[in-house]
Structure formats: structure tokens, C-alpha cells
Amino acid sequence: MNSNQSLAEDLVLRRERLQSAMQRQNTEACILTSSINIFYLTGVIYAGYLYVPATGKPVHFVKRPEGFSLANSVPVQKPELIPDALKNLRLPLPSTVFLETDVLSWNNCLRLLHALGLSEAGNASALLRSLRKVKTPYEIGMTRQNARQHEKVYEAVPSLYQKGMTDIGLQVELEYWIRQHGSLGIFRTFGENMDVHMGIVLSGDNAGNPSPFDYALGGEGISPALPVSANGSVIREGQTVMVDMAGNFTPWMTDITRVYALGKLPELAYRAHQVSLEIHQAFLETAKPGTACAALYELSVEITRKNKLESFFMGTRQQAKFVGHGVGLEINEPPVLMARSREALEPGIVFALEPKYVIPGVGAVGIENTYLVTSCGLEKLTIVKEDITAL
Amino acid sequence: MNSNQSLAEDLVLRRERLQSAMQRQNTEACILTSSINIFYLTGVIYAGYLYVPATGKPVHFVKRPEGFSLANSVPVQKPELIPDALKNLRLPLPSTVFLETDVLSWNNCLRLLHALGLSEAGNASALLRSLRKVKTPYEIGMTRQNARQHEKVYEAVPSLYQKGMTDIGLQVELEYWIRQHGSLGIFRTFGENMDVHMGIVLSGDNAGNPSPFDYALGGEGISPALPVSANGSVIREGQTVMVDMAGNFTPWMTDITRVYALGKLPELAYRAHQVSLEIHQAFLETAKPGTACAALYELSVEITRKNKLESFFMGTRQQAKFVGHGVGLEINEPPVLMARSREALEPGIVFALEPKYVIPGVGAVGIENTYLVTSCGLEKLTIVKEDITAL
Numbered sequence: 052m053n054s055n056q057s058l059a060e061d062l063v064l065r066r067e068r069l070q071s072a073m074q075r076q077n078t079e080a081c082i083l084t085s086s087i088n089i090f091y092l093t094g095v096i097y098a099g100y101l102y103v104p105a106t107g108k109p110v111h112f113v114k115r116p117e118g119f120s121l122a123n124s125v126p127v128q129k130p131e132l133i134p135d136a137l138k139n140l141r142l143p144l145p146s147t148v149f150l151e152t153d154v155l156s157w158n159n160c161l162r163l164l165h166a167l168g169l170s171e172a173g174n175a176s177a178l179l180r181s182l183r184k185v186k187t188p189y190e191i192g193m194t195r196q197n198a199r200q201h202e203k204v205y206e207a208v209p210s211l212y213q214k215g216m217t218d219i220g221l222q223v224e225l226e227y228w229i230r231q232h233g234s235l236g237i238f239r240t241f242g243e244n245m246d247v248h249m250g251i252v253l254s255g256d257n258a259g260n261p262s263p264f265d266y267a268l269g270g271e272g273i274s275p276a277l278p279v280s281a282n283g284s285v286i287r288e289g290q291t292v293m294v295d296m297a298g299n300f301t302p303w304m305t306d307i308t309r310v311y312a313l314g315k316l317p318e319l320a321y322r323a324h325q326v327s328l329e330i331h332q333a334f335l336e337t338a339k340p341g342t343a344c345a346a347l348y349e350l351s352v353e354i355t356r357k358n359k360l361e362s363f364f365m366g367t368r369q370q371a372k373f374v375g376h377g378v379g380l381e382i383n384e385p386p387v388l389m390a391r392s393r394e395a396l397e398p399g400i401v402f403a404l405e406p407k408y409v410i411p412g413v414g415a416v417g418i419e420n421t422y423l424v425t426s427c428g429l430e431k432l433t434i435v436k437e438d439i440t441a442l
Numbered sequence: 443m444n445s446n447q448s449l450a451e452d453l454v455l456r457r458e459r460l461q462s463a464m465q466r467q468n469t470e471a472c473i474l475t476s477s478i479n480i481f482y483l484t485g486v487i488y489a490g491y492l493y494v495p496a497t498g499k500p501v502h503f504v505k506r507p508e509g510f511s512l513a514n515s516v517p518v519q520k521p522e523l524i525p526d527a528l529k530n531l532r533l534p535l536p537s538t539v540f541l542e543t544d545v546l547s548w549n550n551c552l553r554l555l556h557a558l559g560l561s562e563a564g565n566a567s568a569l570l571r572s573l574r575k576v577k578t579p580y581e582i583g584m585t586r587q588n589a590r591q592h593e594k595v596y597e598a599v600p601s602l603y604q605k606g607m608t609d610i611g612l613q614v615e616l617e618y619w620i621r622q623h624g625s626l627g628i629f630r631t632f633g634e635n636m637d638v639h640m641g642i643v644l645s646g647d648n649a650g651n652p653s654p655f656d657y658a659l660g661g662e663g664i665s666p667a668l669p670v671s672a673n674g675s676v677i678r679e680g681q682t683v684m685v686d687m688a689g690n691f692t693p694w695m696t697d698i699t700r701v702y703a704l705g706k707l708p709e710l711a712y713r714a715h716q717v718s719l720e721i722h723q724a725f726l727e728t729a730k731p732g733t734a735c736a737a738l739y740e741l742s743v744e745i746t747r748k749n750k751l752e753s754f755f756m757g758t759r760q761q762a763k764f765v766g767h768g769v770g771l772e773i774n775e776p777p778v779l780m781a782r783s784r785e786a787l788e789p790g791i792v793f794a795l796e797p798k799y800v801i802p803g804v805g806a807v808g809i810e811n812t813y814l815v816t817s818c819g820l821e822k823l824t825i826v827k828e829d830i831t832a833l
Contacts, residue, residue, distance in 0.1 A: 086637055086654075095666050098635040098654040115635070116652030116660070117760040152548040157541070158565070159634070160548035174549070226627075227618040235665050236617075236639030243550070244489040244506070246477055248627030261478075261507030263489040269507070274626050275486050276693035276771075302667035369508040380667075 061189030062094055066109065068182055073105045074150070080104050080145035081175050082163060084155055087239060087380050088179045090302065099127060100163075104142065112136060130166040142380055144168070149175035154241070157294050180241070184377050184385045185399040188305075191423060193303040194379075194401055195432060198421065199296030204437040205309045206275055208294055212311070212442045218281035218292065219273055222252040225296050238297045239304075241381045250296030253279040253363075258415035261369030265383070267405050268293070268366055268415055288314040291414035292442065293407070306378045306403035307433045308419030311442045319414050323408035324439055325360045327417030330374075330406040339428045344392035348374050351388075362407075363408040375404040378421055399433070400424040452580035453485055457500065459573050464496045464540070471495050471536035472566050473554060475546055478630060478771050481571050481693065490518060491554075493528075499530060521557040535559070540566035545632070571632070574829030575695075575768050575776045576790035582814060584694040585770075585792055586823060589812065592689030593826040595620055596700045599685055601700070602833045609672035609683065610664055613643040616687050627689045630695075632772045642671040644676055649806035652760030656774070658796050659684070659757055659806055679705040682805035683833065684798070689774075697769045697794035698824045699810030702833045711807050714799035715830055717749045718808030721765075721797040722828075735783035739765050742779075744799050747760045754799040766795040769812060791815040792823070 069092065073081055080176060083089055083101040090096050092109070097119055100112040111124035112133060119126075125136050134144050148169055150160055153176030164172060186194065204225065211224040226249050230236060231235040238249055242263050253270045261278040262269025271282035284404035286292055295308040309322060331349050355364045365371040378401055386394035386402065405419035418437050422429040460483065464472055474480055475494040481487050483500070487511055491503040502515035503524060510517075516527050525535055539560055541551055542710065544567030555563060595616065602615040617640050621627060629640055635656050639672065644661045653660025653670040662673035677683055686699040701715060721742050729738060742765040746755045756762040768775035769792055777785035796810035809828050813820040 084634065086635075090667055095635075096654050096669050115654050115656070115760070118652065150548070154547050156545050156567075156634070157543040157551035157563070158547050158567075172548070174545075175660070176549075223618070223621040226621060227614070230614040230617060237668050238635055243475065243547070244477075246487075246628060261509065263487050263506050265489070265506070274693065276481055277626050277628050278487050302665065369506070380648050 056191055058094055058337055061073065061187050062092065063178055064083055064119055064187050065182070065407070069103060070105055072178060073103070076178070078147045078149050078171065078173050080147070081149040081178070083151060083175060083179070084159070088151065088175070089150070091179065091183060091380060093121065095121065097121075100130065102133070102137075103113055104145070110140060110142070112399070119228050123198050128253060130163045133166055134168075138345065147173065149173040151176045151179070153177060180385050185397055186379060186401050187399070190379065191302050191399070191401070193301045194423070195307060195423075197298055197301040197303055198305045198432045200233060200300035201305045201307055202433060203232065203297070203431065205294065205307060205435045208309070208311055209440060209442055212286070215285065217250050217283050217285050218254040218257065221286065221292065222250075222281045225250075225252065225294065229296060233300050234297060235281060235299045235302065238299060239381045241383050245383060246277060247279055248277065252292065252296070253280070253292040253415050254284050254292045255414045256412065257282045257284055258291075258293060258410045259367045259411065261366070262277060267371045267373070267407055268377055269369070286313055286442070289316060289413065291316065291320065291439065293415040295419060302380055304378055304380070304382055305421040305433055306382060306405070306419055307421065307435065308405055308407070308417070309435065309437070310416050310439045310441050312420065313442045316413055316439070317410070320410045321415045321439065323360055323363060323410060324416040326360055327406045327408065330354050331404060331418065331420060334404055334422070335429050335431065338396060338424070340398050340424060340426065342396045343384045344388045344394045344396070345390055348390050348392065349386045355406070360408055363410055365407055367409045367411060374406050375402050377402045396424045398424055398426045417432055446648065448580055449485055450587065452578050453483065455578055456483055456573070457494070460494060460570070461496055463569060463573060464494070466688070467564065467569070469496065469538045469540050469564050470675065471538070472540040472569070474542060474566060474570070475550070476542055477541065479566070482570065482574060482771060486512065488512075491521065491524065493524070495533065495536070495816045500730050501533070503527060521554045524557055525559075538564065540564040540569060542567045542570070570713055571776055574770055576788055577770060578790070578794050581694050581770065582790070582792070584692045585696060585812075588689055588692040588694055589696045589823045591624060591691035592696045592698055593824055594623065594687065595687055595689070596698060596826045599700070600831060600833055601678070605814055607677065608674050608676050609643050609645040609648065612677065612683065613641075613672045616641075616643065616685065620687060625688060626690045626693070629690060630772045637668060638670055638775060639668065643683065643685055643687070644671070644685040644806050645675050646681040646805045647803065648673045648675050649682075649684060650758045650800045650802065652757070657765050658762045658798055659758070668825050677704055677833070680707060680804065682707065682711065682830065684806040688808060693771055695769055695771070695773055696812040697773060697796070697810055697826055698826065699796055699798070699808070700826065700828070701807050701809065703830050703831045704833045707765060707804055707830070708801070711801045711804045712830065713749070714751055714754060714801060715807040716752055716823070717745060718797045718799065719828055721745050722809065722811060725795055725813070726820050726822065729787060729815070731787050731789050731815060731817065733787045735757060735777045735779045735785045735787070736781055739779045739781050739783065746797070749798055754801055756798060758802060760801045765797050766793050768793045787815045789815055
């Protein structure tokens with residue numbers, strides 16, 4: 052089976068899973084409008100409306116590109132033309148519809164609803180996110196392929212560092228290396244507060260600088276217009292550099308963080324780093340299908356507390372309230388490993404675990420790996436040296 | 443006057459312009475939630491709700507970062523807490539409100555409206571875009587500063603090209619050069635169909651490949667997950683490379699396109715390039731405050747038609763229906779220079795003009811410059827050699 056065949060079969064599987072869920076939720080149609088969800092279901096991106104009925108073939112209502120050649124596609128310049136286009140295809144106007152209400156703007160949702168003569172929509176964002184949470188065989192294959200390329204970034208870091216470098220200098224070298232080695236560039240995130248450019252590099256006390264954006268650790272950034280990541284600090288003796296850069300060599304991302312140090316660190320930093328590794332080990336030993344995400348978060352907190360590191364956990368001035376997250380076409384997918392999660396692990400979930408500690412005067416320590424949930428437990432997808440590496 | 447003083451005064455001016463417009467439109471409050479609009483009005487970014495009453499001081503309801511220190515800020519973890527927070531500040535609950543309905547998701551809009559006990563919102567997206575269209579003195583200063591840095595990118599292109607290079611190879615070198623020279627990285631766009639990574643490089647026939655995204659020219663991209671820009675083609679003798687890369691060295695962007703060629707091009711390509719320069723010259727000679735954007739679009743079409751280049755104008759397989767656009771904190775601001783525009787030029791508008799032609803077998807030609815509308819006409823902000831440059 053070549054990969055095109057396997058992609059075609061996988062797309063059928065994804066569509067069938069969506070339609071089964073729609074049937075269970077008694078909705079007649081789902082209209083998808085985001086690049087991510089259209090790509091998930093078709094393998095391509097177009098501007099327009101992917102119309103998925105609860106049974107039967109989806110229709111592609113395409114605004115752009117012109118001359119788009121996907122089977123069952125109809126040029127449609129505005130949503131008001133959808134009802135007539137459906138009629139021409141002998142498809143009924145739906146009486147219930149799911150739209151991407153978590154991401155589609157108020158005005159575009161309203162316009163679609165008016166066009167369909169409906170007054171409310173179900174939440175296709177939540178539905179698609181819950182489906183995308185459990186990866187298909189093709190997606191898992193792409194994730195593995197991505198991991199192999201992403202690991203190499205972290206092996207390259209010491210060779211990219213030069214004495215006297217700033218954090219942003221190192222970040223720019225990493226961005227260049229990553230793009231030269233096939234990164235797709237764009238770094239897709241879900242939600243309204245996830246601005247970032249290709250990832251996060253934090254050195255010394257910048258690791259404790261809070262960001263408005265919802266990452267595990269933030270940093271000040273080099274401009275008030277992008278308050279996250281490196282802030283131009285020179286990388287100093289006795290401090291760490293935490294590298295958490297985009298792994299988007301295929302559309303299915305992985306997430307990896309590693310720590311580098313210039314010279315010797317205080318004992319506390321090495322100890323906290325070991326506690327992060329201990330948490331990863333505890334996950335590998337206990338997590339399996341059915342394990343509650345909240346329990347996994349509690350496990351991280353418990354190990355942290357046992358080691359009296361609570362005040363450094365996931366930041367100092369601002370502490371993130373999660374220790375891991377799903378990853379796939381977007382960097383922040385469900386499930387979120389946090390205290391108030393009601394989700395449990397399932398086979399096919401791919402998630403990143405990132406217990407991190409910020410040590411004042413030193414910087415951030417701890418690692419992040421991406422795991423696949425299998426029927427018997429966790430499989431570590433990202434294999435690269437986990438100790439603190441000397442620069 | 444130092445630049446901090448001038449920024450503080452400029453922020454007051456921006457806020458006063460917003461509040462005057464709100465008073466004219468009879469709305470009591472505006473709640474801004476996007477990074478861009480919060481940055482525009484405060485000079486910083488936070489996650490939360492910027493509450494602007496029609497008169498008096500704005501309040502910053504801040505979700506993140508914790509410990510945020512802007513004057514008049516109140517920590518608010520969810521919109522449901524806004525009414526009580528207003529009461530504590532002795533501010534009335536508004537009976538009319540503007541929200542960012544062009545970008546804020548359906549669910550987040552609905553949640554805000556419910557929290558305020560309202561059933562509808564005016565369009566703060568459109569209002570802010572119309573205000574931001576006319577740049578303030580500080581913004582114009584930043585735009586000029588940005589232009590000086592952005593111009594240098596285009597001077598560097600020939601030194602970054604190496605024989606046998608692919609288009610994506612050249613793009614990655616340009617990205618690296620741009621970041622090394624202070625680019626903020628993130629490339630902000632408005633709307634749901636503007637995916638891109640740092641800009642567009644098009645060589646040879648890839649210039650004619652349509653993209654789902656709403657750029658003047660598209661390109662195929664290196665992955666179906668990002669169908670825009672370079673597609674991995676080797677840059678060939680007798681073809682052009684069009685470079686349209688991000689100019690985000692300050693938060694206020696400029697937009698520049700230049701064309702490079704390997705060897706000699708067919709006469710048609712040089713001629714079409716000259717017609718693009720002629721359109722720029724015609725704008726410089728005729729455009730001034732009051733000139734209709736639709737008339738400027740028609741002027742471009744007319745000069746194109748006079749030169750019998752209609753079938754190459756703004757693409758071949760897919761032809762963009764605009765020839766220019768405002769630029770600022772986002773790359774695609776109003777006004778749009780298109781046939782159905784009802785807008786006219788005003789002093790303080792900054793716009794990019796990009797008449798481009800795609801010549802089959804050769805590639806794209808034409809240039810893009812950024813102009814400031816002054817009281818007497820246009821001022822060209824981006825000064826860099828306009829001829830086709832040899833690689």
C-alpha cells in the first residue's frame with residue numbers, strides 16, 4: 052500500500068468517524084470553514100465551505116482557488132448561494148447544522164445561519180477537536196516521521212551556539228536550521244491567545260517572565276507586539292537555555308523541549324530537572340487507556356510537592372495550570388492535562404508532557420516529550436538525550 | 443520629545459479618536475479582545491477585555507499575564523465577572539456594546555453578550571479597522587523606520603542567491619536574513635483565509651498557481667498544509683523570482699515586492715514590468731485625498747488594457763480583483779483598491795500598490811511599494827531600485 056492509497060483510505064475513515072458522531076448527535080449537516088478542519092477531512096486546503104451531511108458524500112463549496120478540481124466541488128462565492136447549490140445537487144436544506152463556533156467569527160456564523168434560515172448552530176469546533184484528539188493510523192505514521200526530524204533539532208543546538216550569543220540570536224539560528232531541514236514554517240495554534248513565531252527559547256530569568264499567551268512558560272519577547280519567548284538577553288555562565296521549538300516537518304506536529312546550560316548550574320537546577328524526568332517516568336509506568344487526565348496532572352503536582360518544588364513548578368511569577376496537552380495539526384489540542392479535566396486517555400491520543408521548573412537566577416529546567424497512547428500504555432515518540440546538555 | 447512621551451501622547455490620541463467615533467455612533471462601550479486592537483490602544487498585549495466607555499478612562503480586565511501592572515487594570519478570569527467588576531469601579535453596565543464581531547468567535551461573542559445581559563453587538567472590528575486605516579503621527583514614524591529596514595532586504599537578495607538554488611531555498615535564506623536584522627517574526631493578517639509564513643517567493647510558473655489564500659499572487663507552497671508561496675522549483679535561466687517578504691521590523695509593517703531574473707527574459711516580461719512602473723507613476727501623479735479607491739483600481743486596469751496585458755494582470759489561472767491594500771499592524775488593512783470599493787484616500791492612509799503580471803513560462807513581474815497619503819498627494823515610503831535585478 053503506497054502512502055497515497057493509505058491517505059485516501061484514512062480520509063474515508065476520518066469522514067466516517069465524523070458522520071457517525073453527527074448521527075449520534077442528531078445533526079443533519081456540518082459546515083467546516085477553517086483551514087485545519089478542511090485539511091483534516093480532505094487533505095487539501097481551500098477557502099469556502101466543506102458541507103458534510105450526516106450520510107452521503109461531502110460537497111466542497113469553494114470560494115478560492117478558482118478552477119479547484121476536487122471531486123464533488125461547486126464554486127460558491129458567498130454563503131447565500133449555498134441553499135440553491137444544495138437544491139441543484141438534490142440535497143435537502145438541513146434543519147440542524149454544526150458550525151465552527153469556537154473559531155468562526157460572530158459575523159460569519161450569523162451570515163451562514165441566515166443563509167440557511169436557521170437561528171442556532173451546534174459546535175463543530177468541539178466535535179472536530181474531540182475526533183482529531185484520537186489519531187488515525189495515517190496520522191500516527193506522519194507523527195512518527197515528524198518526530199524523527201524534530202529530534203535532530205535538539206541534537207543540533209550545541210553546534211549552533213556561539214560564545215556571547217543572545218537568546219534571540221540562538222533562536223534565529225534554530226529557526227534557520229529548522230527551515231533548512233524542511234519545516235513547513237507556519238505554526239498552527241487553536242484559540243485567540245496563542246501568538247508565537249516558530250517556538251520559544253528562554254534563557255536565564257526570562258523564563259520566569261509571564262506572557263499573555265497560554266504556553267507552559269512565556270518569556271518577555273523582543274517587542275511589546277509579541278510578548279513571548281527570547282528577549283535579547285545574553286546567555287550567561289551558570290544559566291540555562293530552554294528550547295521549545297516548532298516541530299512541524301509534516302502537518303502533524305510533535306512537541307519537544309530540552310535544556311542546555313552554560314557552565315555549572317546550582318544543585319537545585321539539576322535536582323529539579325531530575326524531578327521532571329521522574330514525572331515522565333511515572334507517566335510511562337502508570338498512564339494507560341482510561342487514566343484520567345486530571346489524575347495525571349495530580350501525579351505531577353504530587354511528585355513536585357514531595358520534592359518541595361511547588362514554587363518553581365510551571366513558572367514562578369505566573370504558574371501554568373496544566374502539565375501537558377494533545378498535539379497534532381495544532382500545537383494545543385485536547386486533552387489538556389489539568390486538575391479540572393474530565394477527559395481520560397484513549398488509544399490513539401498523542402500528547403505532550405512538559406513538567407518544567409523555573410529556578411530564579413538560573414532559568415528553566417525540565418523536558419517535554421510527545422507520547423502516543425497505545426492499548427497497553429504510553430509509547431514515547433520523541434527520543435533524544437534528556438539530560439541537561441552543555442553548550 | 444522622546445519616543446516614550448510621543449507614544450504616550452499618541453495612545454491618548456488613538457483612544458480619543460475611538461471615543462469620538464463611539465459617541466457619533468451612540469454606543470456606550472467597546473470591548474476589545476484581539477491582540478492587535480489591544481496593542482493599538484495600549485501599546486501592550488494582554489489576554490482579556492479592554493473595556494472602553496464612550497467617555498472616561500478605559501479599564502483593562504486582564505486574564506493573563508498575572509500581576510499585570512497597567513494603570514486601571516483589574517484581574518478578571520472570565521467574562522461573567524465583568525458586571526460586578528464594573529459595579530466595583532462605579533461604572534454603569536452598558537446598554538449598548540461594540541464587540542470584535544469580525545474576528546471574535548461566535549461562542550466568545552455570545553458568552554460576552556450573555557454576561558452583559560445584551561442580545562446584540564455593534565461591530566468593533568469594522569470601527570477599529572476604519573480608525574486604524576488613518577495612521578497617527580507616531581504610527582507614521584514607525585512605518586518610516588520600518589521602511590528603511592525593509593528596503594535593505596531587497597538589496598540583499600542577489601547576495602543570498604546561489605546558482606542552482608530552489609525558490610524555497612532562497613526564501614529560507616531571506617527569512618534568516620530578515621530575522622537576523624530584527625524582524626519580529628510573526629506576520630499578522632486579518633481574516634480567516636490569510637495563512638502564510640513570513641512572505642511569498644515565486645519563481646517561474648509557480649507564480650501562476652492559484653492559492654486559496656487572499657494574496658495578490660499565490661503559488662503552490664511546499665505542502666498541501668500551506669498552499670502558498672515557493673514550491674521547491676529550481677530557479678531557472680530566463681525566469682523571474684518575485685520576492686514579497688514580510689516587512690515587520692516594527693509593529694507597523696510596510697509591503698514591498700521586487701523582481702529578480704536569471705539571465706535574459708522575453709521582451710514581454712520587461713514590457714509588463716515597465717507597465718507596472720507606469721501604474722505606480724500614474725498613481726503618484728493623480729492620487730490625492732478624495733481620490734476614490736475604485737477609480738485607482740480602474741486606472742490600473744485601464745493602463746493594463748491600453749498595453750494589452752489584461753490576461754496577465756494579477757495572475758493568469760486566478761486573477762486577484764484588487765491592486766492594492768492598506769497596511770499597518772496587519773498586512774491587509776483597509777482601504778482595498780478594488781472596483782467595488784466605496785472608500786476614498788485620506789491623509790494618513792498608508793497603502794501598498796502592487797500591479798503584477800504573470801507571464802507564462804517566465805514568472806511574475808511588477809513591483810509593490812508602500813505609500814503614505816499626505817495632504818497634497820502620495821509620498822513613496824519604500825525606496826529601493828525598481829528595475830528587474832539580475833541574480
